[in-house]
Amino acid sequence: MTITPPALSVFEALESEVRSYCRGWPAVFDRAQGSHMYDEDGHTYLDFFAGAGSLNYGHNNPVLKRALIDYIERDGVTHGLDMSTTAKRAFLESFQNNILRPRDLPYKVMFPGPTGTNAVEAALKLARKVKGRESIVSFTNAFHGMSLGSxxxxxxxxxxxxxxxxLVHGTPMPFDNYFDGTVEDFLWFERLLEDQGSGLNKPAAVIVETVQGEGGINVARPEWLRALAELCERQDMLLIVDDIQMGCGRTGAFFSFEEAGITPDIVTVSKSISGYGMPMSLTLFKPELDIWEPGEHNGTFRGNNPAFVTAAATLDTYWADGQMEKQTLARGEQVEQALRAICEEQSGVHFRGRGLVWGMEFEDKPRASAVCKRAFELGLLVETSGPESEVVKLLPALTISPEDLDEGLRTLARAVRETA
Structure with a gap:
């Protein structure tokens, strides 16, 4: 497929230089359905990006679209701050019945604002309020958002x-396998906590991603996560799991920490919680942590009622019977086999992932960007991640068909070969 970049346009003339994705994908997109996007020149693209994980159920999912249209056509409340609405009630009941209760999770639900970083900011503020301490421990290659606290x-x-x-009051520690297995897990962290001369302020909490998405698809082992949870309990620190990109079924289970058998004190959720790509986020926490004063943390757009509508429809449609998790794991095996074949054929390429989030790391780091560029030319949307953009990141929709998934993986293999 030949792509002609759009001529100098209103985007370049008026929009800020901060724009990024459009530089790697020089097309003007017009329509989207399922796992495909279409530009205004009639080209079709298979989407392995899924709105950076915000479209786990594909573009314009027909079930969710119908629920949204019906709600809008009956003049349902659009903007409601934190007022009680029928849409919010339907979401909360669905979330409790389909997600929290079957997993025996006790969480209270907070609507902090419409984006992931809003959820993280609320989590950090609450942890500090509960513990009366300022320091938060995070991990190497973590990404938690673009506001200052995050x-x-x-x-x-x-x-x-x-x-x-x-940027203060944060302390980084090594993520799982940071030293390639040569150092005992949490040896440095626990030594600092116990040494009165270490200079480490007692942390209020630890925040972690079970799979670091922007950091390069770094997958924490279940035993590492369990050991972290135990360390937090021993040392009187709260455990925050940032499930913004890896939650909502991306790794298989609805929450990415389920495989490890842990129950974090606080969980942040966003991206695909609305199911339709509309802004929505949650901060979940154990009931005993709910010490907020009314209005102590708020936001004008914390009550996105159309998002509540599609979120409830998503949970009722895809998470009531356990089939979504099984399908995601099956699709994940399909991806794993294809990536293994690519890496066996190509030297200096390695892969890793879980569920339907995968990455291919290139020892020749600039090659990852070249692969993404060639994939776009061939009609496939993939992005890079990692501290030096050395990883090609795969985030196909959870609802992608086996045929579309296979087509995209063949295109990716071609892009890798043609950039060797």
Whole structure:
């Protein structure tokens, strides 16, 4: 497929230089359905990006679209702050019945604002309020958002530099396998906590991703996560799991921490919780942590009622019978086999992942961007991740058909071969 980049346009003339995805995908997109996007020139693209994980159920999912249209056509409440509405009630009941109760999770639900970083900011504020301490421990290569509190617990130097001010009250520790298995898990962390001369302020909480998405698809082992949970309990620290990109079924189970058998104190959820790509986020926490004063943390758009509608429809449609998890794991095996074949054929390429989030790391780091560029030319949307953009990241919709998944994987294999 030949792609002609759009001529100088209103995007380049008026939009800020901060724009990014459009530079790697020089097309003007017009329509989207399922796992495909279509540009205004009639080209079709298979989407292995899924709105950076916000479209786990595909573009314009017909079940969710119908629920949304019906709600809008009857003049359902659109903007409701934190007022009680029928849409919010339907979501909360569905979330309790389909997600929390079957997993015996006790969480209270907070609507902190419409984006993932809003959920993280609320989690950090609550942890500090509960424990009366300022320090938060995060991990190498973590990414938790672009607002200042979230950046303070983010590892990427480029993103941190954008803050323009010192980022304080955060302490990084090594993520799982940071030393390639040569150092005992949490040896350094626990030694600092117990040494009165270490200079480490007692942390209020630890925040972690079970799979680091932006950090390069770094997968934490279940035993590492269990040991972290036990450390937090021993040392009187809260455990926050950031499930913004890896939750809502991306790794198989609805929450990515389920495989490890842990129950975090606080969980942040966003991206695909609305199911339709509309802004929505949750901060979940154990009931005993709910010490907020009314209005102590708020936001004008914390009550996105159309998102509540599609979120409830998503949970009722895809999470009532356990089939979604089985399908995701089966699709994940399909991806794993294809990536193994690519890496066996190509030297200097390695893969890793869980469920339907996978990454291919290139020892020749610039090659990852070249693969993404060639994939776009061939009609496949994939992005890079990792501290030096050295990983090609795969995030297909959970609802993708085996045929579309196979087509995309063949296209990816071609892009890898043609950039060797």
């Amino acid at each position: 950046l303070a617990v983010t590892g990427n130097a480029f993103k941190r530099a954008g803050a323009g001010i010192p």
